[in-house]
Amino acid sequence: MVAFFSKWLTANHLTTLRVALVPFIYAGMVIGKDEHWILFSTWLVFFFACLTDYWDGVLARHQGQTTKLGKLLDPVADKILIGSLLVLLVAMGRAPALLTVILISREFIVNGLRSIAAAEGMVISASSGGKLKTISQMFAVGFLIIHYPTIGIPTHEVGIVILWASTVISLWSGYNYVVAYFVAQHDE
Numbered sequence: 001m002v003a004f005f006s007k008w009l010t011a012n013h014l015t016t017l018r019v020a021l022v023p024f025i026y027a028g029m030v031i032g033k034d035e036h037w038i039l040f041s042t043w044l045v046f047f048f049a050c051l052t053d054y055w056d057g058v059l060a061r062h063q064g065q066t067t068k069l070g071k072l073l074d075p076v077a078d079k080i081l082i083g084s085l086l087v088l089l090v091a092m093g094r095a096p097a098l099l100t101v102i103l104i105s106r107e108f109i110v111n112g113l114r115s116i117a118a119a120e121g122m123v124i125s126a127s128s129g130g131k132l133k134t135i136s137q138m139f140a141v142g143f144l145i146i147h148y149p150t151i152g153i154p155t156h157e158v159g160i161v162i163l164w165a166s167t168v169i170s171l172w173s174g175y176n177y178v179v180a181y182f183v184a185q186h187d188e
Helices: 011-020 022-031 036-063 068-091 097-119 128-146 155-187
Strands: none
Touching (some): 011 022, 011 036, 011 068, 022 036, 022 068, 036 128, 068 097, 097 155, 128 155
16 A cells, blocks of 8 residues: 555655644634534544654655655654644643643753754654654644544543643653763763
8 A cells, every 4th residue: 555655655745744734623623613523523634644644654664765854844744733733722721831831842942952962963863752752742632622522532631631641751751852962962
């Protein structure tokens, strides 16, 4: 199946698509704020956007085209997708502002640290904690998009619990980046 799609798509196309879907998800959340079926449809678009995060990596490896641009775009696309929707969820009263500020601040700190490391010729590799952070944020935002109880699941409450867990994971993985930077700096 990957071979079929790889004739027309590159990994960077999928990454760009993830960013291009953000305005549609945003619009669906605003327009359908009180309409369960619109929110569920919006969640489906969000779910598809999240899947592109996985498939762009699969496609890049299949095509043998892991590029510097792709390595830059992929995490930026994740941050645009999650960060912008978290801000909207705060504005809608569906996510705690404190957690959103912590999550977005952590992203600025880690990106800044990685930029400083790169300027010094060091590479701080992405960790499994960073991927777990992204996945947990995607789950949290997904549940918070749906908001209303669905098939017996209190989606809003589940989303808040996952967002708290995601914040803990984010702080833990951010701490690991800081430690990795100082260890790499000390080893020089």
